[in-house]
Amino acid sequence: MLDPSVLISRAGGIARGRMLQKHGISRKALAAHAAAGTIRRVRPGVFASLDADAQAVRAAAHGGMLTCEAALKLHGIWTISEEPAPHVWLGANGRRHPHPGCACVSHFFDGPTRFGTASVEAALIHTFSCAGEEAFFASFESAWRKRKLSRAARLRIRAALPDSARWLIDLAGPDADSGLESLLRLRLHLLGIRLERQVDIDGVGRVDFVAGGRLIIEVDGKQNHAGPDKRHKDLVRDAAASALGYESLRFDYAQVIHHWEKVLPAILAALRRARALS
DSSP states (O other): OOOHHHHHHTTEEEEEEHHTTTTTTOOOHHHHHHTTTTSEEETTEEOOOSOOOHHHHHHHHHTTTEEHHHHHHHHOOOOSSSSSOOOOEEETTTTOOOOOOOOOEOOOOOOOOOOSSSOOOHHHHHHHHOOHHHHHHHHHHHHHHOOOOHHHHHHHHHHSSGGTTTTTHOOOOOSSSHHHHHHHHHHHHHOOOOOEEEEEEETTTEEEEEEEEEEEEEETTOOOSSSHHHHHHHHHHHHHHHHHOEEEEEEEEHHHHHHHHHHHHHHHHHHHHHHHHH
């Protein structure tokens, strides 16, 4: 008899009992393996391998596949939500299953009920419907940057969006170092402010953005520019930029995500100064 743990692993870590039975594994054998602890019984008729992702198992207990930002996070994609709640793709005709500690968000997007983790492509489409333009755009650029979206996939995602949102794909690029850069560029684009991206300045180095010809905007993620050494390098860069006639603005994660109402006036005021000097 085939080892059910091997079959389940090959199926992506989670499988229905009826699929396993088609390979000659009886209900009695499945129950014995679950009792022995070699596989995990997620809920009636659904089993998981011991190495299956915990969030995907939770989604299966709820009735479907992990999707939206929670799935993107598992794929290594930047998401606005630091710790996304488990969003579960139940399929068009799926149903919720009660389970302990359930904090899942159910989605009845088109498609059959499956288990595991949604692909980057599917999770991005679902994120647009679920979390909106900003969350989608930042994660889309992150996925492109990480080479997890082929040209064909990008075109399929564009076709799946409403006509009114396809400009987001046309605006996107693969050069954003972080989702914070994507958010800032999107927000300023909507105000008609054009940014030059990833600009090399002699004596300064590469900067995130230049606006108005003389304004440098840098966006520092939580893991970047922390500690005295990196802070010193930032100060050296800012001094070198000032000597060349640039003004530098630097914003961190908390400012972009939580205090944009204070970030935007600073950028607009600096742009007015830059334009007055040009």
